[in-house]
Amino acid sequence: MTLTTEPRITRAPFYRSVGDETEVFRAAARRGSPVLLKGPTGCGKTRFVEAMAHELGRELITAAGHEDMTAADLVGRFLLQGGETVWVDGPLTRAVRSGAIFYLDEVVEARQDTTVVIHPLADHRRELPIDRLGTSVPAAPGFQLVISYNPGYQSVLKSLKESTRQRFVAIELDFPPAEIETDVVAYEAGIDAETAGTLVRLGQAIRRIDGSPLREAASTRLLILAGGLVAEGLPLRAAVQSAVVRTLSDDADVVRALGELVDAVLPRS
Numbered sequence: 001m002t003l004t005t006e007p008r009i010t011r012a013p014f015y016r017s018v019g020d021e022t023e024v025f026r027a028a029a030r031r032g033s034p035v036l037l038k039g040p041t042g043c044g045k046t047r048f049v050e051a052m053a054h055e056l057g058r059e060l061i062t063a064a065g066h067e068d069m070t071a072a073d074l075v076g077r078f079l080l081q082g083g084e085t086v087w088v089d090g091p092l093t094r095a096v097r098s099g100a101i102f103y104l105d106e107v108v109e110a111r112q113d114t115t116v117v118i119h120p121l122a123d124h125r126r127e128l129p130i131d132r133l134g135t136s137v138p139a140a141p142g143f144q145l146v147i148s149y150n151p152g153y154q155s156v157l158k159s160l161k162e163s164t165r166q167r168f169v170a171i172e173l174d175f176p177p178a179e180i181e182t183d184v185v186a187y188e189a190g191i192d193a194e195t196a197g198t199l200v201r202l203g204q205a206i207r208r209i210d211g212s213p214l215r216e217a218a219s220t221r222l223l224i225l226a227g228g229l230v231a232e233g234l235p236l237r238a239a240v241q242s243a244v245v246r247t248l249s250d251d252a253d254v255v256r257a258l259g260e261l262v263d264a265v266l267p268r269s
């Protein structure tokens, strides 16, 4: 009997380009230039990085920024293991050593003394100083830094430090135009193009509300969520109530106003 090991073939993540983001990312990757992704929640930032990492044949290592994040969370720390103190690389150090793409999500949530550790990686030095080890690790070929943030809901105080920002190639993503968003919603939710088109029209109507009281517009993700309920057999209207209207707001007046918008957009059944 012969044993064969099948090569692990993972399918390319589904991503539909909207503008020139793919070309810009490829060019930045060839240069090893760091990339800053901007865009509202649920517009496809993570999916875009996953698709690019797959296309470029690189491992993707992700960390999410939060206010308690310290440099050690990214770089690594000494841990006690079986009575011995051993150094354990953090996700950033692993990516630097292995030539992976390191994706730091929600970068502005992290304190500035944390984001500063990425500076020497984001310019010509391409190295990660590890003070605790007294060394500096040069970035392996293929290493690329990608950070993201949502300019909409983060306060001005939490904007990115200029010296950080000016090291990055910036790519701005937004909700795709109707035709593409319809394809995305249909594919991801597993519903027909007509139903997806209706959800997208509703999403666009919500995004157009003047002086919107909503913290965030109806995202592509939310439309996919509603589409998923339809794929599971729920009527479109009920799916929209649960996955769009009630998700977007707790305020009774706003929920009522959104309900009227739904009545205007959804076909009578």
Ligand SMILES: Nc1ncnc2c1ncn2[C@@H]1O[C@H](COP(=O)(O)OP(=O)(O)OP(=O)(O)O)[C@@H](O)[C@H]1O
Pocket: 014, 015, 016, 017, 018, 039, 040, 041, 042, 043, 044, 045, 046, 047, 048, 150, 176, 184, 188, 220, 221, 224
């Ligand atoms: N252009 C696109 N091609 C394919 N899928 C898309 C596209 N735009 C959005 N999506 C879909 O929208 C959903 C949300 O995308 P994703 O999780 O990447 O958003 P995000 O921008 O990272 O959001 P967050 O800021 O909340 O992390 C995913 O299911 C993704 O497939």
Ligand SMILES: [Mg+2]
Pocket: 045, 046, 047, 105
């Ligand atoms: Mg994301």
